[in-house]
Amino acid sequence: MKKTLLIIGGISTIVILFAIWLYLLLFGTPKPVADVFTNFGLFGNRSEPIEELPLPALPTEEIVDVATDKLRQLTVRPVIGFQEYAMSTTTPRRILYAESGTGHIFQINLETGEETRLSNTTVQNAQSASFSPRLGYVAIRSGYQNLNEVQLVELDDSGSGQATTLKARVSDFSFSADNELLYSELTTSGSNGIALNPKTKATRTVFTLPFQAATIIWSRDGITPHYVYPKASSKLYGYLYAIKNGVIVRQPAAGLGLMGSGNPEYISYTTVPLEEPISFIYNLSTDQTEISPILFEPNKCAFGTKTVTHLFCGYALTAYGYNFPDDWYKGTRTFADRIWMINLSDTTARQLVDPLRTVGRELDVIGIQVSSDEKMLYFLNKNDTTLWQYEI
Amino acid sequence: MVSIYFSGLGVINSTQAQFSSTITGEAVSISVSPQYPNPNETVTATLDDYAIDATGAVITWLQNGVALPNTQNIRSITLRAPGAGEIIEITARLQFTNKPSLEANVSITPVYVDVIVEPLTYTPIFYQGRALPVHGSLVNLTALIHNRTGLVNPAGFTYNWQLNSKSVYGGPRTGNNRAQITVPFGRSSIVTLSVTDNTGKLLVRRLISVPSVEVDLEFYEVSTLYGLSQRALLDTVTIVGNSSTFRAVPYNLDNRAVLRNLFTEWEINGLRTSTTDTDPFEISLKRQSAGDATIGFKVRNLTELLQGDEQSFRVEF
Numbered sequence: 001m002k003k004t005l006l007i008i009g010g011i012s013t014i015v016i017l018f019a020i021w022l023y024l025l026l027f028g029t030p031k032p033v034a035d036v037f038t039n040f041g042l043f044g045n046r047s048e049p050i051e052e053l054p055l056p057a058l059p060t061e062e063i064v065d066v067a068t069d070k071l072r073q074l075t076v077r078p079v080i081g082f083q084e085y086a087m088s089t090t091t092p093r094r095i096l097y098a099e100s101g102t103g104h105i106f107q108i109n110l111e112t113g114e115e116t117r118l119s120n121t122t123v124q125n126a127q128s129a130s131f132s133p134r135l136g137y138v139a140i141r142s143g144y145q146n147l148n149e150v151q152l153v154e155l156d157d158s159g160s161g162q163a164t165t166l167k168a169r170v171s172d173f174s175f176s177a178d179n180e181l182l183y184s185e186l187t188t189s190g191s192n193g194i195a196l197n198p199k200t201k202a203t204r205t206v207f208t209l210p211f212q213a214a215t216i217i218w219s220r221d222g223i224t225p226h227y228v229y230p231k232a233s234s235k236l237y238g239y240l241y242a243i244k245n246g247v248i249v250r251q252p253a254a255g256l257g258l259m260g261s262g263n264p265e266y267i268s269y270t271t272v273p274l275e276e277p278i279s280f281i282y283n284l285s286t287d288q289t290e291i292s293p294i295l296f297e298p299n300k301c302a303f304g305t306k307t308v309t310h311l312f313c314g315y316a317l318t319a320y321g322y323n324f325p326d327d328w329y330k331g332t333r334t335f336a337d338r339i340w341m342i343n344l345s346d347t348t349a350r351q352l353v354d355p356l357r358t359v360g361r362e363l364d365v366i367g368i369q370v371s372s373d374e375k376m377l378y379f380l381n382k383n384d385t386t387l388w389q390y391e392i
Numbered sequence: 393m394v395s396i397y398f399s400g401l402g403v404i405n406s407t408q409a410q411f412s413s414t415i416t417g418e419a420v421s422i423s424v425s426p427q428y429p430n431p432n433e434t435v436t437a438t439l440d441d442y443a444i445d446a447t448g449a450v451i452t453w454l455q456n457g458v459a460l461p462n463t464q465n466i467r468s469i470t471l472r473a474p475g476a477g478e479i480i481e482i483t484a485r486l487q488f489t490n491k492p493s494l495e496a497n498v499s500i501t502p503v504y505v506d507v508i509v510e511p512l513t514y515t516p517i518f519y520q521g522r523a524l525p526v527h528g529s530l531v532n533l534t535a536l537i538h539n540r541t542g543l544v545n546p547a548g549f550t551y552n553w554q555l556n557s558k559s560v561y562g563g564p565r566t567g568n569n570r571a572q573i574t575v576p577f578g579r580s581s582i583v584t585l586s587v588t589d590n591t592g593k594l595l596v597r598r599l600i601s602v603p604s605v606e607v608d609l610e611f612y613e614v615s616t617l618y619g620l621s622q623r624a625l626l627d628t629v630t631i632v633g634n635s636s637t638f639r640a641v642p643y644n645l646d647n648r649a650v651l652r653n654l655f656t657e658w659e660i661n662g663l664r665t666s667t668t669d670t671d672p673f674e675i676s677l678k679r680q681s682a683g684d685a686t687i688g689f690k691v692r693n694l695t696e697l698l699q700g701d702e703q704s705f706r707v708e709f
């Protein structure tokens with residue numbers, strides 16, 4: 001090879017390398033790692049730039065899924081009280097609920113799923129609520145400490161809601177079938193059951209209890225008596241009483257940790273006699289008591305609204321132990337409940353749904369309510385106090 | 393005969409109801425167990441005739457004068473007590489071939505006598521269970537007598553309350569169906585109640601076990617917007633936002649100590665901390681870096697030093 005050709009080749013190589021160095025110097029600025037990572041294109045990133053699509057306009061009202069599954073979560077907000085309203089067969093069924101902490105009232109149309117806020121009256125530290133069976137009033141307890149008060153909020157069209165603070169030292173409250181607010185008021189020697197007309201604010205004494213630590217299962221239908229028992233503890237004895245027309249009548253149910261309630265024909269109650277709680281069904285007409293297949297706890301169970309032999313309960317297939325219900329009330333114990341329907345006449349139970357299996361969630365059922373046509377169940381999940389619905 | 397049966401955690405309950413025994417003839421009697429049954433409770437009636445020679449006697453049992461089927465020559469029968477306020481007469485008749493018949497009678501009139509135990513110790517308002525007694529705390533006891541139609545006026549009866557076999561008020565008191573006791577040392581105490589009617593006849597005796605537990609401290613997270621969580625903290629909690637507030641709840645602390653004579657203290661990683669909150673049972677934690685910490689809380693009744701507890705939980709942030 002001639003020497004000239006070698007020199008020309010060498011100079012050409014140097015020029016080419018210089019050109020490459022110059023190109024890299026001017027245009028080869030390193031990109032962020034994220035831009036070049038996994039970009040295996042031969043000539044760099046040739047993909048088209050991503051165009052941002054315009055987001056669809058959000059509806060002014062939230063939409064709740066009320067159709068997909070039989071078991072549905074209705075709220076993501078924590079709820080302290082709710083009530084279903086079905087004005088007529090032609091108007092859509094709807095549910096009103098009060099938000100924990102704020103006391104704001106929301107409404108969900110159970111056919112369209114539209115959710116709207118009805119009242120923006122804030123009740124600070126709202127802790128529990130009860131709605132009147134005829135639309136119009138909601139009683140809300142504020143404060144989670146022992147110094148607390150109950151406010152009666154009148155729902156109106158403006159959404160502002162008129163709130164009146166009850167003067168009484170209320171320990172428990174609920175609305176009656178007659179739209180009266182029933183509450184218990186502590187006295188020096190026990191407690192009084194009071195009925196308050198929410199419109200006139202007039203009160204009357206419904207019953208007088210000779211003790212204070214009482215759990216009252218208020219009658220919601222006006223037919224069933226109020227049931228009362230000393231607050232349950234697995235370490236203390238309890239007794240069940242029915243109160244009708246102001247008369248306290250002892251029921252044949254007693255024992256450690258007693259809890260109980262009933263409808264016009266049956267009483268369900270639970271005691272903790274040994275290491276496990278046991279529930280019983282007492283037939284008022286036959287005076288017979290049978291062992292219940294499902295554990296009864298008044299917060300976890302509700303009697304049928306159309307069929308007197310139906311009882312709906314949240315119940316977990318697990319050992320409850322001798323500290324129940326104390327540990328559950330404290331929140332140191334939770335349950336992954338299934339929903340059951342108990343036939344009180346033949347003491348059989350049928351599982352309606354296992355939420356863990358169907359929606360993958362552990363639901364600790366409280367505040368269960370049955371719709372007026374007995375086609376829906378509503379309840380709260382104690383774990384996060386969200387509102388749920390089950391279509392029977 | 394006094395029948396005592398045990399139900400759960402060493403708690404003793406005895407149920408006894410009124411009965412009066414009339415013996416016709418020689419030393420023959422009927423013993424009833426439980427001696428004072430509740431209404432509708434299962435009762436065992438046993439013939440006691442060991443004081444006589446009953447060889448060859450035919451035993452017949454009668455209820456309200458009517459012979460009970462399938463009970464001939466049986467020495468012990470089981471029957472159901474009547475409802476509240478109702479009376480049944482049980483008769484055991486011994487017929488001999490060589491001497492006159494003998495009869496023993498017993499009447500059973502069960503009533504409900506409930507004793508409501510109300511410890512005056514602290515539980516928060518959201519807690520649906522009953523407060524439990526701790527050593528040194530007060531407990532209110534209320535006796536309620538029921539018949540078929542409802543509560544009976546306590547004024548017509550005399551009540552004798554005893555705590556661990558010692559009279560609470562030095563003796564019986566007429567019309568006073570309430571008592572207040574101070575919980576003594578020990579895991580449980582026995583309260584005995586005897587009720588007599590205005591003729592001096594013993595109506596009922598009740599034995600009630602009053603347990604004594606420890607103060608139980610639990611922690612709850614407080615949301616600024618939504619309030620107190622219904623689930624107690626177990627071991628570890630993760631602070632998701634910039635800050636969190638936690639509340640300590642001293643279950644079963646003497647009510648008298650909650651308002652005064654109370655020592656409380658929060659600790660972070662073992663170091664005592666002063667909280668700026670006006671409520672000594674709440675602490676607000678603000679996240680300044682990542683990591684974890686142990687939060688402790690102590691509570692003690694300075695009047696009753698055995699009343700107290702200290703617990704801790706971990707926070708990750």
